[in-house]
Each structure stands twice: as structure tokens, then as C-alpha cells.
Amino acid sequence: MEFGLQYRRPDAFDKLDAKSWSPFELAPMDEVRRVQEEKLVAQMAYLKENSDFYRDMLADAGVDFDDIRSIEDLQKVPCTFKTDVRESLAASKPFGRHLAADMRDVVQMQASSGTTGSPSYVALTEADVEMWHEMSARCFFANGIRPGDMVLHGFSLAKGFVGGIPVMQALQYMGAIDVPIGADGGADRLLRACADTRPRCIVGAPNFVLHLAEKAEEILGVKASELGVERVIVGGEPGGGIPAIRDRIEELWGAKCCEMLGGTDLGMAYWAECDEQNGMHMVNMDHIITELLDPETGNIIPFTHGAKGEMIYTAISREASPMLRFRSGDYIEVLATECACGRTGPKIRCIGRTDDMLIVRGANVFPSAIHSIVNDMLPETNGIMRVVADFDGHTTQGALKVIVERGPARAPADDDALKSQIETRLRDALVFKANVTIVAADTFEKPGAAKVALTLRKFPDLS
Ligand SMILES: [Zn+2]
Numbered sequence: 001m002e003f004g005l006q007y008r009r010p011d012a013f014d015k016l017d018a019k020s021w022s023p024f025e026l027a028p029m030d031e032v033r034r035v036q037e038e039k040l041v042a043q044m045a046y047l048k049e050n051s052d053f054y055r056d057m058l059a060d061a062g063v064d065f066d067d068i069r070s071i072e073d074l075q076k077v078p079c080t081f082k083t084d085v086r087e088s089l090a091a092s093k094p095f096g097r098h099l100a101a102d103m104r105d106v107v108q109m110q111a112s113s114g115t116t117g118s119p120s121y122v123a124l125t126e127a128d129v130e131m132w133h134e135m136s137a138r139c140f141f142a143n144g145i146r147p148g149d150m151v152l153h154g155f156s157l158a159k160g161f162v163g164g165i166p167v168m169q170a171l172q173y174m175g176a177i178d179v180p181i182g183a184d185g186g187a188d189r190l191l192r193a194c195a196d197t198r199p200r201c202i203v204g205a206p207n208f209v210l211h212l213a214e215k216a217e218e219i220l221g222v223k224a225s226e227l228g229v230e231r232v233i234v235g236g237e238p239g240g241g242i243p244a245i246r247d248r249i250e251e252l253w254g255a256k257c258c259e260m261l262g263g264t265d266l267g268m269a270y271w272a273e274c275d276e277q278n279g280m281h282m283v284n285m286d287h288i289i290t291e292l293l294d295p296e297t298g299n300i301i302p303f304t305h306g307a308k309g310e311m312i313y314t315a316i317s318r319e320a321s322p323m324l325r326f327r328s329g330d331y332i333e334v335l336a337t338e339c340a341c342g343r344t345g346p347k348i349r350c351i352g353r354t355d356d357m358l359i360v361r362g363a364n365v366f367p368s369a370i371h372s373i374v375n376d377m378l379p380e381t382n383g384i385m386r387v388v389a390d391f392d393g394h395t396t397q398g399a400l401k402v403i404v405e406r407g408p409a410r411a412p413a414d415d416d417a418l419k420s421q422i423e424t425r426l427r428d429a430l431v432f433k434a435n436v437t438i439v440a441a442d443t444f445e446k447p448g449a450a451k452v453a454l455t456l457r458k459f460p461d462l463s
Contacts, residue, residue, distance in 0.1 A: 009137075012147045012175030021141035021174070022134070025283050025343045032285045032344065037070055039316040040289065044068045046100070047322060053088055053098035054324055071289060074314060075300055079325045085120055085265070095123040101320040111160030112264035119160070122264060123320035129169070131287055131317055132267050136170030138283040139272035142343070143258040144231040145201050147175025152194050152229075154204025154212065155236060157182025163236055166268040167203060176201075187212055191219045194227050201231040206239030206249060206259075211446065213252035225254030235260040235269060238368040241349045244375035244383065261350055263330070265323055266313050271348065279335035279347030289314040291325070292334070295354065303346040307334045310354050329354045331366065356455060358387070359395040360432040367454035370402060370434075373425055379407040380418060382441040387455045399435040401459065402426070408441045437462075 020026055024035075047054045048065040058065060061078050068074060088096035095109070105125045112120040124132065145151060151171050155163030157180060168178040179197050181190045183204060190212060194202070202209055209232055213224035220227075232255045234240035240249075240259030249257045261280050262269035270288055271280035282290055291312040294301045301307055311328045332348040339347060352366030359365070367387045374385040382405035390401065404422055406415065415438040426434045439462055445452060 007169075007172050008175055009133075009173050012173070015141070015174075016147055018141075019342050020283070021138040022283075024286050025138060025142075025281070025345065027285075027344060029344055033071065035286050036289050036316060039286065040071070040074070040314070041069055043314075043316045043318070043322070046319070047324070051098060051100040051322060053096070053100075054322070057324075071291075074289065074291065074325060077325050079312060079327045080323060081327050082120075082329065085326075086118075089120060094121055095321060096121075098322065099123055099320060100322050101125050106320055108165075109160070110162050110166060110264060113159075113161060120264065121160075125319040127317075128319050128321075132166055133170045133173040135270050135284045135287055136166060136262075136268045137174040139260045139262070139269040140170060140174060140176070140203075140233065142272040142274045142281060142283055142341075143233045143260055144256065144275065145171070145174070145176055145233065149176045149201050150179055150197055150199035151176050152179045152190065152197070152199040152202045152204075153182050154190060154202050154209055155182065156184050158184045162262065162264050162268040163203075163205075170268060183208055187215045188219055191216055194229070195220050195222070198228045200229065201233060202229055202253070202255075203233045203235075205236040206234040206242075206245050206257075207237065207446075207452070209234060210239075210245065210249055210252065213249065216252075224252050227253075229253050229255045231255055232257045233260060234258075235262070238350055238352065238371075240273075242368075242372040242375055244372070244378060261330070261348075263328055265321070265326055265328075266315055273347075274339060274341040274343060276340055279349055281339065281341075281343045281347050282345035283343065285345055287315065287317050289316055292332075293327075295331075303334050303337060305334060305336060308332065308351070331357065357394060358389055358400065358455075360400045361397055363430070363432040365400060365430055365432050369430055370426060371454055373429055374404055374422070377422065377425065379409060381405060381422070382407055384441075384444050384446065385454070386444060386460075388457075388459050389455050390458050399433040401437065402434045403437045403439055403443075403460070403462075405441050405443055406438050412438075412440075 044065040063076050088098045091097050106123045107126050108124040108129050110122050157164040171178045179193055181193045216224035232249050232253050239245040246257050258273040260269040261271040270284040273280045291300050292309040293312055294309045311330045313326045315323045331351050331354050334346050336347040352368040374381050375383045384405040386403045388401035419436045422436045423434050
């Protein structure tokens with residue numbers, strides 16, 4: 001190796017039987033806090049030296065970098081909103097005013113999906129790239145991927161998304177082998193590669209891996225469960241946390257399904273479910289400080305069992321595109337703070353995006369939560385639904401219009417009964433009043449490689 005380049009971590013195979021990819025995932029919380037605060041102080045010193053963007057932000061708020069020494073001190077720092085990032089990017093292309101490294105030290109970039117406007121671009125130095133590999137490897141290991149595994153790549157490999165190249169790099173770093181077809185390669189090619197290479201694991205968006213399983217018999221002449229896949233790892237959309245979707249994935253693939261969560265601004269993934277399959281652990285507490293914001297009171301609340309709020313992230317070992325108190329928009333619930341696997345990071349479930357949240361007569365309602373209920377009602381429903389938010393903003397005093405596809409075996413004559421059954425379930429589970437319209441199965445587009453928007457801004461023409 002003439003230049004000392006290394007793609008795989010040299011000790012990857014030593015970790016085959018480890019309890020976690022990094023011993024730090026098992027560290028007691030007082031040790032975690034000590035490391036986090038040490039790295040926070042170092043990150044503040046780095047930003048003071050290198051970031052015009054954060055120097056201006058803290059000066060405007062009358063806060064001194066040197067005064068931020070503890071996790072509680074962070075609350076003095078203003079939050080960085082997605083709009084701040086967007087304005088920064090527009091003001092100084094390509095990586096924004098918040099770029100805090102020399103352009104000559106940037107070795108890689110990625111793009112976000114840009115669901116609200118143009119994509120957001122992040123820059124990575126060599127140290128950032130290695131940190132991303134490490135964060136993702138911890139997630140994949142918790143999810144059940146091991147060095148030596150073949151892994152079918154079912155996320156998009158195009159478009160610059162973090163589900164593409166960074167996934168491939170992290171798998172390589174941890175000693176696994178990426179089968180680089182990508183969702184863009186299409187179901188046909190993915191399934192043929194699956195039959196040819198017999199991967200132990202698949203990664204992809206939950207609705208898409210479900211779609212693949214449903215196509216297996218038609219394309220390959222065998223059931224997905226006969227392809228030898230043992231682990232299906234899902235992320236990028238909420239389905240993995242929806243029991244009905246997860247059960248179908250596990251049944252059709254004959255495999256265990258685990259979920260992970262991340263976001264372009266901080267990395268590929270930093271939360272991941274272990275074998276217990278009941279919530280995603282924070283497995284990267286030495287790289288990210290997480291705060292939980294109660295959107296109603298505006299207060300930071302502790303990660304206690306049952307706590308709900310929006311995640312705020314602070315990167316504490318980032319060079320090129322640092323983030324201080326980044327408002328992620330992920331609305332989560334804390335499921336547990338202890339686990340049989342020994343990991344000490346809290347376990348969460350993502351309920352939805354605060355951007356998607358609707359307020360129906362004062363109740364917070366997430367379209368993904370409605371989707372979850374409708375999915376639980378298979379085969380009475382087809383599992384497919386849309387919310388119609390045909391009002392200004394996010395707040396309505398009326399009943400929320402929800403369109404649900406009836407199950408393929410159900411007669412349209414029974415629609416009235418199904419309508420009231422769903423309305424009751426929604427009222428009991430999510431405490432809001434729905435006005436449900438039943439439509440035929442396959443009225444709406446089924447989830448494929450692309451994410452499907454569950455919310456429509458006007459009532460569709462159903463004739
Ligand atoms: Zn666990």
C-alpha cells in the first residue's frame with residue numbers, strides 16, 4: 001500500500017463476537033458525559049477558530065465559546081434551523097458560510113434529499129469521513145451486520161444521498177461487502193443480484209424492501225424467504241417502527257428486521273436497533289450530543305421513559321460542516337433507558353417529522369402515526385392511506401380528512417362500516433376526529449424506490 005490507504009479497518013474481524021462495534025456503546029453514562037463535555041470544549045475551541053458562521057451566531061446571542069463547557073451550557077446557544085443552513089448555503093456556494101475547514105482538506109461531499117426546496121450539501125474532511133464510517137458501522141453492527149457479510153444495497157445509490165456511497169463505505173470499513181445495485185437499479189436487477197450473490201443482509205427503505213419481497217416470486221420464481229437473507233435493515237422513512245410493516249417484512253423475507261435512523265446533516269445513521277428490536281439506541285454519544293426539546297414548553301427535557309419531543313443534535317467531532325444545536329425535525333419517543341444488550345444509549349422510536357405534524361383541534365397528529373394504524377388494520381384495509389390537509393398552515397378546527405384504500409377482498413357495500421371502524425380506531429389511539437373516505441385498493445401509488453408523501457394539500461379527484 002504505497003500511500004497507506006486503507007478501506008477496511010484492520011481489526012474489523014476481531015469484532016466478530018463482540019457485544020458492540022465500539023466498547024464506548026457500553027460505557028456508563030457518567031463516563032459518556034465526561035467524554036462528551038471534553039469533546040464539546042474542544043469543538044467550541046475549533047469553531048471559535050474556524051467558523052465565521054458560528055462566531056456571528058454566538059456574538060449575536062451574546063454568548064462566548066469559552067463559556068460552553070457542559071451539556072447544560074449548550075442551552076445558552078441558539079439553535080441552528082434548517083432555514084439557517086439553507087441561507088448559509090445560498091450565501092456561499094457550494095458548502096455554505098458554515099464550512100469550517102479549508103477547501104483543500106475536503107475529500108468528499110453528500111447531498112440531502114431536499115424535500116423542502118433545493119438539496120443541502122455537506123462537506124467532509126478525511127477525519128469527518130472516518131468518523132462517519134465509525135458511526136455507521138456501530139449502527140450496522142447493532143442491526144446485525146457482521147464482518148464478512150454480503151449486504152444487498154437497496155437504498156438509492158444515485159443522487160448523492162447518504163444512503164448511497166456512505167453506506168457502501170461504512171460496510172467496507174467494517175469488513176462487510178456491499179452488493180452495489182441500489183434502489184435505482186430497479187427491483188428486477190436487485191432481486192437477480194440477491195439470487196446470484198446470496199447476501200446475508202439487505203439494507204433499504206422499509207416500503208421498498210417490502211415491494212422487493214412481493215416481486216420475488218414473479219421475477220425469480222422463488223419466494224423471498226427462500227433467498228437465504230437473515231437480516232433486513234431498514235431506515236430512511238418510519239415504516240420499520242410500524243409493527244404491521246415490520247411483521248410483513250419479516251414474514252416475507254423470513255428474516256429479522258431492524259431499524260436505524262440518521263440524517264444527512266450529522267451523518268448517515270447514528271441510532272440503531274439491537275437484537276431486542278424495541279427501539280433504536282443512540283450508539284454515537286462520543287460524536288453527537290442529543291438534547292430533547294418539548295415543543296410545547298420550549299424546554300429541554302431529560303431522556304426518561306415515555307418522554308417525547310424533537311431531537312436537537314450537536315456534533316462534537318466535526319470539521320468541515322459542523323452543526324451546533326441542529327433542529328432535526330425528528331419527533332421521537334423515549335422507549336427505554338436500559339437494555340439487555342448492554343448498550344447504555346437511550347432507545348427511541350421516531351413518531352414523525354415536526355414539519356409534517358398537523359394540529360387537529362389542539363391534538364398533535366402525525367400522518368405516519370395514522371399510516372401505522374391503517375397498516376394494523378390489514379386485511380380490512382390495503383394499508384395505503386393519504387391525509388388531506390386542505391387548509392392553510394398546519395392547524396385545523398375541523399375533522400381531519402383521511403382517505404384509506406379498502407382491502408382487496410372487501411366489498412364496497414361495507415364501506416360505511418369500515419369508515420366508522422377506522423374513525424373509531426383513530427380517535428381511540430391518536431385522540432383526534434377523522435373523516436374517513438374509503439376508496440378502492442390501488443387508487444394511490446404504492447411505495448417504490450421513492451418516498452411517498454402521505455399528506456395531500458387538496459382533495460384528489462377520485463372519479
Ligand atoms: Zn439494546
